[in-house]
Amino acid sequence: MDAVLRSGNHDPKAFRAALGSFATGVTVITARSGDGTPVGLTANSFNSVSLDPPMVLWSLAKSSRSLPVFMDTEHWAVHVLAAEQQALSDVFARAGEDKFAGLHVVSAESSGVPLLQSCAARFECRTSFRYEGGDHVIIVGEVIAFERSARSPLVFHAGRYARATEHDRSLPQTRSARVAGGLNDDMLGYLLGRAHYQSHAGLRELVRAEGLSEAEWIVIAALTVQDGVTAASLDAALSYVLDASCEPLLYTLLAQGWVAIAGSAGGPPLYRLSDSGRTRSVLLLAAAKSRESDLLARMGGDDGLLLKALLRKFITSTNPGLADLWPA
Numbered sequence: 484m485d486a487v488l489r490s491g492n493h494d495p496k497a498f499r500a501a502l503g504s505f506a507t508g509v510t511v512i513t514a515r516s517g518d519g520t521p522v523g524l525t526a527n528s529f530n531s532v533s534l535d536p537p538m539v540l541w542s543l544a545k546s547s548r549s550l551p552v553f554m555d556t557e558h559w560a561v562h563v564l565a566a567e568q569q570a571l572s573d574v575f576a577r578a579g580e581d582k583f584a585g586l587h588v589v590s591a592e593s594s595g596v597p598l599l600q601s602c603a604a605r606f607e608c609r610t611s612f613r614y615e616g617g618d619h620v621i622i623v624g625e626v627i628a629f630e631r632s633a634r635s636p637l638v639f640h641a642g643r644y645a646r647a648t649e650h651d652r653s654l655p656q657t658r659s660a661r662v663a664g665g666l667n668d669d670m671l672g673y674l675l676g677r678a679h680y681q682s683h684a685g686l687r688e689l690v691r692a693e694g695l696s697e698a699e700w701i702v703i704a705a706l707t708v709q710d711g712v713t714a715a716s717l718d719a720a721l722s723y724v725l726d727a728s729c730e731p732l733l734y735t736l737l738a739q740g741w742v743a744i745a746g747s748a749g750g751p752p753l754y755r756l757s758d759s760g761r762t763r764s765v766l767l768l769a770a771a772k773s774r775e776s777d778l779l780a781r782m783g784g785d786d787g788l789l790l791k792a793l794l795r796k797f798i799t800s801t802n803p804g805l806a807d808l809w810p811a
Contacts, residue, residue, distance in 0.1 A: 506640040506645065509563075510564065512553075514553060514559040514560070514596055515556065526543070537626040538625050539626060545620060557609055557610050558595075558610070562602040562604075562605050565602055565603045566634065569637060593627065603632055603636040605629060611623050698732055702733065703741055703764050704768065710745060712753060714730040717729040736760075740757055741756065
């Protein structure tokens with residue numbers, strides 16, 4: 484263990500870091516002040532207390548500017564933020580600004596408490612008890628109404644935002660390789676290769692129906708990002724996707740009418756998509772995006788977003804120096 488708590492002698496920073504090991508959800512608590520002004524703050528101290536009657540609690544620092552409001556009001560709402568609402572958490576964590584500006588807010592029918600939209604869950608509460616809790620006040624409330632959506636919650640762990648994903652017990656157990664050191668289905672290379680093949684299965688058929696090879700389609704897709712590029716710049720951008728030079732592929736695409744010469748400016752030819760090539764490529768990209776949405780939806784919840792975020796993180800952290808596709 485990095486630090487041990489001794490009675491009357493502990494490091495507050497180390498204690499806070501240890502508490503950070505406990506992953507929590509992220510909530511925004513809202514209420515109205517005596518003059519009707521909406522008040523809100525971000526809190527991760529929310530917890531359940533009782534199912535019957537339904538009761539929850541949260542704590543507020545005694546140093547908070549919002550303390551007088553929550554000491555006086557009897558009604559407040561807890562919004563469990565969804566995974567995509569990190570920006571909303573940041574807004575309500577800051578002081579000294581109109582936190583509700585630009586937000587779609589409705590008032591609770593019974594209490595007038597401001598209610599935020601599109602959260603993972605929301606609880607409208609009436610204060611039952613307030614307790615002293617060191618440098619915080621613990622507020623316990625009875626839930627008088629609640630709503631829940633299918634959105635995955637925003638998570639906070641070790642001082643950072645995170646995403647939650649469920650353990651899927653339906654997944655098959657990893658099978659060990661028959662030969663020590665041999666390929667098995669838990670190796671990253673196998674998983675990435677299998678995922679790539681399956682994610683492109685439907686698109687691969689559409690590409691072939693257009694009379695294109697996969698390599699030719701990759702060049703076309705790259706040209707949808709930027710017009711007027713040389714074969715050498717395409718080689719550099721696609722070096723980790725294509726093993727061969729793009730120039731022979733460009734000659735073929737020129738002959739098929741997918742690509743045109745944009746000019747040369749006294750140097751090597753500059754390639755762009757032809758008008759018809761751009762129209763057809765947009766249709767293929769739309770089909771690819773539609774298939775991607777369908778595949779990610781099969782994973783359920785926000786796991787598809789999590790997968791893409793982890794892949795971006797993996798690419799960034801392991802990049803040996805490869806150029807981005809058309810860096811800014």
